[in-house]
Amino acid sequence: MGVGVEQRHLIARRAAKEIMPGMLVNLGIGIPTLVAEYIPADWQVMFHAENGILGTGPSPAKGEEDENLCNAGGFPVTVVPGAAYFDSTMAFGIIRRGYLDITILGALEVSERGDLANWIVPGKRVPGMGGAIELAQKAKKVIVLMNHTSKSGEPKIVRNCTLPLTAPACVDMIITERAVIEVIGGELYLKEVLHPYTVEQVAESTGAPLLFAETGSVPVFK
Numbered sequence: 001m002g003v004g005v006e007q008r009h010l011i012a013r014r015a016a017k018e019i020m021p022g023m024l025v026n027l028g029i030g031i032p033t034l035v036a037e038y039i040p041a042d043w044q045v046m047f048h049a050e051n052g053i054l055g056t057g058p059s060p061a062k063g064e065e066d067e068n069l070c071n072a073g074g075f076p077v078t079v080v081p082g083a084a085y086f087d088s089t090m091a092f093g094i095i096r097r098g099y100l101d102i103t104i105l106g107a108l109e110v111s112e113r114g115d116l117a118n119w120i121v122p123g124k125r126v127p128g129m130g131g132a133i134e135l136a137q138k139a140k141k142v143i144v145l146m147n148h149t150s151k152s153g154e155p156k157i158v159r160n161c162t163l164p165l166t167a168p169a170c171v172d173m174i175i176t177e178r179a180v181i182e183v184i185g186g187e188l189y190l191k192e193v194l195h196p197y198t199v200e201q202v203a204e205s206t207g208a209p210l211l212f213a214e215t216g217s218v219p220v221f222k
Contacts, residue, residue, distance in 0.1 A: 010177065012034035012035045016035050019035070019102060023045050023046075026131075027071070028073075049072045054084045059076060059077065104145060105132065109158055111161045121163060142170050171183050178193065190203075
């Protein structure tokens with residue numbers, strides 16, 4: 001079962017806490033696009049889109065969309081003062097040179113080593129991989145936002161990915177509707193639990209062992 005609107009925004013709000021003023025950030029489609037709504041305007045964070053925009057802003061209000069402005073997923077966006085436009089060659093040059101401080105992506109599966117599978121379910125038609133390979137390999141920090149389990153209730157955080165990989169050992173942090181998990185040295189560390197879940201519920205719904213920081217109790221994010 002997918003997460004509801006409120007939970008999607010909770011995930012996005014938590015992810016926004018990883019962004020600092022002045023950063024250059026790429027947001028994938030889905031839940032990641034909501035992150036921009038939780039970044040203060042005076043932080044001068046520049047959001048990058050693979051289709052050729054540096055400086056995308058929050059989603060426009062209904063009825064105020066500009067048909068000429070969209071993100072890499074084709075959804076309407078706004079732009080902030082100082083935004084720049086360029087072709088996809090320049091957009092991917094920014095990614096491949098490692099200029100992105102953070103990329104925030106969706107995922108189908110993430111392994112305990114930080115392997116990422118987020119572009120295809122074999123047998124299903126997809127529009128393509130887009131910039132996922134470059135983003136996963138070249139961004140200074142890779143954060144995944146996703147449901148903790150699949151629609152059938154199976155863990156999406158696993159020992160080994162069963163779906164085709166986008167990139168190996170690239171994920172630094174996973175944020176779901178249940179938890180914030182860091183990938184460190186090929187192991188998963190439970191950093192926070194998201195309200196109203198418990199540590200036990202998170203562990204039971206995770207398909208790989210979870211380790212804990214030495215500080216003891218796990219904080220709850222609401």
